[in-house]
Amino acid sequence: MLNFVVRRLLAMLPVLLAVSLLTFLIASLLPGDLALVILGDQATPENVAALRRDMGLDQPLWWRYLSWLGHVLQGDLGRSFRTGQTVLQAVAERIPVSLQLMLMAEFIGLLIGVPVAIACAARAGGAFDRVMTGSAFAMLSMPSFLVAILLIYLFAVELHWLPATGYVPFTEAPLANLRFFVLPALTLALAEWPGIMRVLRSDMIATLQEDYIALAKAKGLKPARILFVHALKPSSLTLVTVTGINIGRLLGGTLIVESIFALPGIGRLLVGAIYTRDLVILQGVVLLVACGFVIVNFIVDMLYAVLDPRIRHGHA
Amino acid sequence: MSAALLTIEDVAVELPTPRGNLRAVDHVDLSLEAGRTLGIVGESGCGKTMLSRAVLQLLPKKARLTGRVMFDGQDLVRLDAERLRRLRGRDLAVVFQDPMTSLNPVLTIGTQLMETIQEHLELDVSAARKRSIELLAAVGIPAPEQRLAQYPHQCSGGMRQRIAIAIALSCEPKLLIADEPTTALDVTIQAQILDLLAREQRRRHMAMIIITHDLGVVAGRADEVAVMYAGRVVERAPTQALFKRMHMPYTEALLAAIPKLDAAPHTPLPAISGRPPDPTRPLKGCSFAPRCRYAASRCHEAKPDLKSAERPDHLYACFHPIQMAEGIGA
Ligand SMILES: Nc1ncnc2c1ncn2[C@@H]1O[C@H](COP(=O)(O)OP(=O)(O)OP(=O)(O)O)[C@@H](O)[C@H]1O
Ligand code: SF4
Ligand SMILES: [Mg+2]
Numbered sequence: 327m328l329n330f331v332v333r334r335l336l337a338m339l340p341v342l343l344a345v346s347l348l349t350f351l352i353a354s355l356l357p358g359d360l361a362l363v364i365l366g367d368q369a370t371p372e373n374v375a376a377l378r379r380d381m382g383l384d385q386p387l388w389w390r391y392l393s394w395l396g397h398v399l400q401g402d403l404g405r406s407f408r409t410g411q412t413v414l415q416a417v418a419e420r421i422p423v424s425l426q427l428m429l430m431a432e433f434i435g436l437l438i439g440v441p442v443a444i445a446c447a448a449r450a451g452g453a454f455d456r457v458m459t460g461s462a463f464a465m466l467s468m469p470s471f472l473v474a475i476l477l478i479y480l481f482a483v484e485l486h487w488l489p490a491t492g493y494v495p496f497t498e499a500p501l502a503n504l505r506f507f508v509l510p511a512l513t514l515a516l517a518e519w520p521g522i523m524r525v526l527r528s529d530m531i532a533t534l535q536e537d538y539i540a541l542a543k544a545k546g547l548k549p550a551r552i553l554f555v556h557a558l559k560p561s562s563l564t565l566v567t568v569t570g571i572n573i574g575r576l577l578g579g580t581l582i583v584e585s586i587f588a589l590p591g592i593g594r595l596l597v598g599a600i601y602t603r604d605l606v607i608l609q610g611v612v613l614l615v616a617c618g619f620v621i622v623n624f625i626v627d628m629l630y631a632v633l634d635p636r637i638r639h640g641h642a
Numbered sequence: 643m644s645a646a647l648l649t650i651e652d653v654a655v656e657l658p659t660p661r662g663n664l665r666a667v668d669h670v671d672l673s674l675e676a677g678r679t680l681g682i683v684g685e686s687g688c689g690k691t692m693l694s695r696a697v698l699q700l701l702p703k704k705a706r707l708t709g710r711v712m713f714d715g716q717d718l719v720r721l722d723a724e725r726l727r728r729l730r731g732r733d734l735a736v737v738f739q740d741p742m743t744s745l746n747p748v749l750t751i752g753t754q755l756m757e758t759i760q761e762h763l764e765l766d767v768s769a770a771r772k773r774s775i776e777l778l779a780a781v782g783i784p785a786p787e788q789r790l791a792q793y794p795h796q797c798s799g800g801m802r803q804r805i806a807i808a809i810a811l812s813c814e815p816k817l818l819i820a821d822e823p824t825t826a827l828d829v830t831i832q833a834q835i836l837d838l839l840a841r842e843q844r845r846r847h848m849a850m851i852i853i854t855h856d857l858g859v860v861a862g863r864a865d866e867v868a869v870m871y872a873g874r875v876v877e878r879a880p881t882q883a884l885f886k887r888m889h890m891p892y893t894e895a896l897l898a899a900i901p902k903l904d905a906a907p908h909t910p911l912p913a914i915s916g917r918p919p920d921p922t923r924p925l926k927g928c929s930f931a932p933r934c935r936y937a938a939s940r941c942h943e944a945k946p947d948l949k950s951a952e953r954p955d956h957l958y959a960c961f962h963p964i965q966m967a968e969g970i971g972a
């Protein structure tokens with residue numbers, strides 16, 4: 327098992343390096359001169375040239391990458407030239423909001439998707455299965471901003487059950503905090519559960535054909551035990567992968583949802599950085615998010631080993 | 643003669659397929675008394691597994707089953723799901739062909755044994771554990787206590803089949819169905835597993851159906867043999883009588899195939915040329931006629947009934963039964 331962990335950790339290194347290079351290139355190759363952006367339209371060419379020299383922008387690209395990477399490795403991702411905040415400060419401030427949003431969304435998505443998938447697989451082809459497969463398909467084709475607006479209209483405007491926008495930290499007012507998060511998390515979850523449901527459903531249907539399920543029935547086990555103990559665990563490997571990959575999609579979703587529901591998270595930070603051309607923040611945030619994604623996938627690999635003893639013992 | 647533990651009455655299984663209706667089991671009648679062994683023999687695809695699944699009520703969802711399966715005084719076909727569940731694993735147990743796929747890969751051996759025991763017998767965890775260890779020891783697994791925490795992939799094929807047998811025996815079933823329990827195993831291990839089954843059967847006085855494509859497996863192990871071909875029972879007799887004097891040309895062909903013990907599972911028998919008929923296109927005459935060296939014109943026109951001639955317990959379905967000069971000792 328330790329061997330397995332070390333192997334996976336080493337495999338992450340080249341990926342992280344590639345991620346850093348890509349992030350750097352994207353930010354550097356965006357049109358527009360950073361020095362010009364900082365100084366504004368009224369800047370003289372001399373001023374711009376001086377600032378370019380100060381910031382090292384006159385150096386060749388590979389040199390700039392290496393020196394940026396060197397700083398990053400020392401934990402210095404730069405600071406915003408607009409607010410003066412460092413990337414790490416800005417991210418640290420906002421990450422709890424985005425994490426809470428994504429966790430709640432994934433949780434609600436699983437809460438809907440998993441039971442529906444099991445119920446569908448247990449009677450594949452039945453009425454419930456057909457209705458739910460159809461609705462999942464319909465949900466997938468709904469853009470999240472539309473879902474968000476519908477939810478706001480229904481639960482905030484019409485029913486007055488939940489606030490439409492706003493945020494308070496959990497530590498200050500836990501209940502109010504949760505109420506603010508319900509609608510944005512639900513918006514994301516409604517886009518998440520169809521994927522969860524479809525993957526788990528088809529894996530469950532395949533698993534239920536296995537010999538060992540026939541044997542479980544022949545042993546006279548209760549149907550619930552067969553579904554939840556014998557079929558669910560071997561069927562959940564793809565689900566775990568999908569949940570991991572979903573984190574990436576969820577991150578994309580937070581851009582829109584945090585903007586609509588006025589949640590001060592990473593998504594809003596990123597959108598703001600794009601509008602204000604705050605390249606340092608943009609670059610830093612994208613790098614951190616990408617690293618986060620790689621780490622999530624590492625955790626997914628570890629979960630595989632927990633779920634499937636054959637992987638743990640190096641048989642597969 | 644005591645009353646039969648199991649009677650299969652006019653059981654037929656049909657499977658809808660894209661090519662049309664497939665008759666996997668074609669009106670089979672069989673019976674088995676407590677403590678006795680029935681061997682079901684036939685080449686690949688002749689419906690042995692479907693017949694056993696019909697007894698266990700484990701047919702594919704789309705399959706249509708007709709007839710009655712009387713077990714211990716109740717018709718399994720019409721039994722409600724909950725009563726059937728309590729019967730399975732407790733009175734009616736099964737060992738499948740392939741131990742590589744019949745154990746759950748993500749559950750420990752201990753879990754898979756103990757869950758059966760605890761489902762049917764009122765035992766607490768430690769008693770169920772103790773019983774599991776005894777069972778593993780009984781089927782010849784060394785260091786049984788350590789095995790409980792292991793997963794199936796950590797055991798060899800032979801070990802897994804022993805574990806599957808331990809699971810089947812765990813609640814002292816009245817009937818054990820072993821569907822080609824050794825076909826997927828090494829030749830050297832096959833005899834060990836068959837002897838293990840025979841020994842445990844005698845010790846527990848349970849009835850057993852042993853399914854195989856190998857007449858050699860049932861010789862000396864089964865009390866009675868039923869030979870299946872294309873979904874039907876084509877010859878049925880006490881083992882001794884069958885080996886002394888077999889009447890069906892198909893049985894004879896199966897006997898000739900015995901030396902090919904190590905043939906891969908699900909392959910046609912080399913000793914008999916040709917293949918079984920397409921089960922979606924039933925023949926008008928005897929289904930063995932295209933391959934039978936004794937076939938005459940009548941064989942192509944009508945189906946021979948399964949009936950007895952000189953001995954009431956020796957049934958066969960053939961118009962031109964073989965008259966063997968000397969028997970072969972069983
Ligand atoms: N799930 C299924 N759906 C449709 N047809 C099936 C299915 N399983 C088996 N059959 C068909 O039913 C017939 C009987 O199959 P069965 O598995 O009972 O044969 P068998 O005697 O057990 O053969 P083997 O020695 O290969 O195990 C075959 O023609 C087979 O192709
Ligand atoms: S009935 Fe005819 S074809 Fe069929 S087995 Fe007997 S001799 Fe052969
Ligand atoms: Mg079979």
